[in-house]
Amino acid sequence: MSNAATHHPALAAADPEIAALVGAEERLQAETLRLIPSENYVSAAVLEASGTVLQNKYSEGYPGRRYYEGQQNIDQVETLAVERAKTLFGADHANVQPYSGSPANLAVYLAFAKPGDTVMGMALPMGGHLTHGWGVSATGTWFRGVQYGVRQDTGLVDFDEVRDLALAERPKLIFCGGTALPRTIDFAAYAEIAREAGAVLVADIAHIAGLIAGGAHPSPVPHADVISTTTHKTLRGPRGAMLMSRAEHAKAIDKAVFPGLQGGPHNQTTAAIAVALHEASGPAFRDYAHAVVANARALADALLARGFDLVSGGTDNHLILMDLTAKEVPGKIAAKALDRAGIVVNYNTVPYDPRRPFDPSGIRIGTPSLTSRGLDDTHMPLVADWITRGVAAAGRGDEDALKVIRSEVAELMAAFPAPGLPL
Template structure:
């Protein structure tokens, strides 16, 4: 589905050729490089169609049946469908689908449950915590008193004894479980137990694994957490946006925290696209996809380990793989630059105890139809570029060949 082959793109080409050329260039970039950014994926054409629908024109402050603008009869139906699909998909009492992003969802969760100055226990940023888990540059670190837990030095796994000890010592108002770079399943039952002992709310930041949860490839936080914050992109394969799942007794507090406390009008075209993605995630094809994402990540992790990179926690349970390239004689940021020049796009991330590593994800490559053989080849290519055993030009040619066989939007 090249940009220049759609009616909308033809209109754009006539009216704004400069922007049309820029967008076509971005599609070319996405289609000819390996998208290994763990937080990205390719949406379906149906999701893209909803995003470009006339709903983009509609102002819809409020909730179905209680809007602040007229003419919301249709968008009320759209939002109800999205909410019904989300609650059915994840087995939640209530869903709010208006959050503009994962960070917006976390902000609303804090607003619903906390007051400025409250103590919150969350994964420390050096160990994979998100900006909204207490960064001093973020609202979370400015408004709340965060205490960070970490991981065990040898295994790289969450230090559960430390979590329990910190909860007992600080008596937080809320405990957050979730990470942007922790590749293992989180023990939600353990965190529920600790939260109950401390008299704390449990907030699960499931932005990364929620798509795997939808496909039955990861445990669900919904039965354990008071509030679950998530994104609708990443493995879930929906539009860029957020959502909140919560217990029924918290529904009104959560909804008010989203609107009118932290956000204005809902983006109805995005909510429609979320509904489409929830519907797609209910299918057997998506279940197979989610399990293939994990299988691919495990092969990629094993291949990188065999090539000499240090794979954190010794592997992965999810779509995430985090590695330290230092054994190959290169640090994280330099490695990222070399790989980008070879057509492999990924992120750096903090690693435990001060190192800077690389964070990869297999969601997008799996959407393109790549499987274990391709992951094994990517691992070899990846390490070869970092060792300077494979020239950048040759690596780039191989990446083009691979993406040519597995285009994200085949005609």
């Protein structure tokens, strides 16, 4: 009997094609070393909550203020999620309804800006996010986006330059955070600039929310007006998002999410968020968050020792951005070869990259998933060796070498079962 038929019998009976693909994905996630920093493994409890009969309910509005009846249980689920978010992060207000990170950020624009207003964020090629005012995004089309970057010599933010730009442009919003930032975010420095420029500071902590919850990264709560985050990634929840804010902004945030951008929330996701927040409040999650950082630093050190060029020279968090220019292997070729070797990464632009975004110089890796499986810093030299061998094999087109690595990876993964997988 197939894995899908065993673990998903109703799905296998109703739709064997989809069931087979789900089973194949379960095996792929079990057998490969997943190094994409925005991915993780959720617990079996989060998976179960995501697939409950809460899927059947429509719940436009907020607890106690719904436009549909029959909300006796749903209101309690959402209230639990909200209260757990506020407690875990120490925030005045939380909204758990945004469908994902990009809609959450759009709600911030709707709450505080009007089309044509100036907004400021880190440039996408420097490690920022599309929704921080980048041109190809709706946020760069409907608003006037101005971007800051990092220094070419250090890979770090120059706050004097950020301040000068903010005072010259006077944006309504300043975003800090991004998708390829390997260093600690200085929320206090951004807050001082935002106050001087008269801007609302938005901390996008999608990547590092779990590290913040676990005490492995400083919190933006004392400094930012609004905090936006996804609930997956390092937080190990479902694919969803949250907005948190100071009490004075609660009404504007809630109105922007509903009815401003969305209809009914996805109640099954809300329940899974509540479960993930409950898990993140325990001591085991604190250990996990610190282990993620320890593993990333150990992996960065091992890669540096093997001659890799890391943006900013290393990492303070879960993420490593590698520039493969010196290895003479483009990022896309390396990423696809590593995938065939059972090492899952993504090709990524590096700051001041001379190559095109769809064929960049770098790859982006991270340690959340492997840490969830129980790997520790003693395993990181081996991971670095696999990456070294894989990139070298990609450069010379050696598919046999990639197959050898894949078998070695699968052997280690079998010894560290992933949370939530039914295999």
